[in-house]
Amino acid sequence: KEPPSGNDTLKMSNITGTSTTLSRLEQGTVYYIWVAAVSSYGQGPYSKRESETTFKAPEPPTDLLIYPSSDCDELIIKWTGEQSVSYRVHINDNKTLIVDKNETILSDLTANTEYTVTVVAVNELGDGGNVTGTGRTRTEAPSISLSAISSTQLIITLTAPTES
Numbered sequence: 001k002e003p004p005s006g007n008d009t010l011k012m013s014n015i016t017g018t019s020t021t022l023s024r025l026e027q028g029t030v031y032y033i034w035v036a037a038v039s040s041y042g043q044g045p046y047s048k049r050e051s052e053t054t055f056k057a058p059e060p061p062t063d064l065l066i067y068p069s070s071d072c073d074e075l076i077i078k079w080t081g082e083q084s085v086s087y088r089v090h091i092n093d094n095k096t097l098i099v100d101k102n103e104t105i106l107s108d109l110t111a112n113t114e115y116t117v118t119v120v121a122v123n124e125l126g127d128g129g130n131v132t133g134t135g136r137t138r139t140e141a142p143s144i145s146l147s148a149i150s151s152t153q154l155i156i157t158l159t160a161p162t163e164s
Contacts, residue, residue: 013038027125028056058085058121060129061102072111072138078103079119079131088127090118098122111161112139 012020025031031054035047061081069076077089081102089097091106092115109115114136121128140161147155 025054029054055124057125058082058123058128061119061131064131064133066133066135068138072140073109075106075135086122088120092116109137111137113137
């Protein structure tokens with residue numbers, strides 16, 4: 001059976017060997033391939049049709065959420081994004097994490113500090129789109145100490161957290 005012809009059909013000839021590379025294709029496009037061998041006896045039948053989709057740069061993540069955890073030195077980061085994509089998470093342009101899911105916890109941060117977070121989608125083609133947001137870690141809790149001064153009294157001493 002002959003493959004369809006028209007503007008979307010490319011006929012290649014003089015290919016030797018058992019493989020070739022098709023170049024300058026469009027990203028994220030399905031290509032259908034048929035092959036027929038040609039020898040001194042003429043052209044043989046066409047193979048069955050096979051298809052393959054070229055890689056596409058990932059779409060940017062969306063719905064970025066940044067909020068403090070119960071610990072004052074952590075932020076929880078969540079977003080919506082494609083499956084089979086890795087994500088690079090940048091914190092204040094000086095720390096980077098690579099994650100394979102749509103959430104992470106940033107730890108070892110400074111209490112009561114605002115952080116800028118950028119999440120970049122990454123695949124075989126490199127960087128795709130990104131999304132940026134800000135979040136603030138919790139304020140440290142005050143410290144407390146108690147001292148008994150009599151059988152019916154306690155002194156409570158509070159120490160305020162240090163400001164950043």
